[in-house]
Amino acid sequence: MVPLSFYLLLAAALFCIGLFGALGRRNAIAILIGIELMLNAVNINLVAFWRYIVPANPQMALAGQIFALFVITLAAAEAAIGLALVIAIYRSRDTVNVEDVNLMKW
Amino acid sequence: MTTDLFLSNVGFFVMGLMALAGALIAVSQQNLLRAALGLILAFLGVAGIYFMLEAEFVGVVQILIYVGAISVLILFAVMLTRGLMRGAGSGHNSQWIGAAFVSLLLFLILSAVALFAHWNVTATKVTTDLVPKIGVDLLTTYLLPFEAISLLLLAALVGAIVIARE
Secondary structure, eight states: OOOHHHHHHHHHHHHHHHHHHHHHBSBHHHHHHHHHHHHHHHHHHHHHHHHHOOOSSGGGTTHHHHHHHHHHHHHHHHHHHHHHHHHHHHHHHSOOBTTTOOOOOO | OHHHHHHHHHHHHHHHHHHHHHHHHHHHOSSHHHHHHHHHHHHHHHHHHHHHTTOHHHHHHHIIIIIIIIHHHHHHHHHHHTGGGSOOSOSBOTTHHHHHHHHHHHHHHHHHHHHHSOOOOOOOOOOOSHHHHHHHHHHTTTHHHHHHHHHHHHHHHHHHHHHHOO
């Protein structure tokens, strides 16, 4: 079995790649892609900890997987809202470049 | 026994490499269609990692929701905003060097924690009959978050339609 730290390293690498995508990109949709990568990295951490460490409370035996399922659901809802916002901004400003969307409604 | 060990390690490395390659494609391509396809590759790699961790239900849900719904949503948004036809030059904004520095620093800190912390890894657990147990847990122990998240999905559904309509 692969040691736990390998999974944590993989999740850290995915998180940092997603962080770079969320901070350093111009297109709003590319930023949302980075956010999705970060959420996936967090999920890998949750499921890896579920697999390798048994919690003391037996009622929480599946907590890691359930948490990961809720994170996936929340990511879907957040992606839907985020992309709806991007489409609305594109309709009114005709750009999805986040550097150009810097004025509130006047 | 040894072939089993070898196969489980190979699976982790192949899937991990797929996830990382997809993530790198997703954040570096200026063409948003290529970035979305790289993201799909990353999602498939992460689903493979879930299968390596013996969490098959989460793996299948990952493929259904992330590859099947969220990626299609992102592709729709790319097509509707015609993001791939605009913008000459790289896809990075004016602060990308700082962003790269911060991500690298965070990766060093996280990998130090991952490698040098003493994790109380307990013995291998019994992982049989997981899907019925997940179902039972969702309706007993985790009933409140379950109901709350269905309310949240309703709000997100209505909100997305209201925001994106003409």
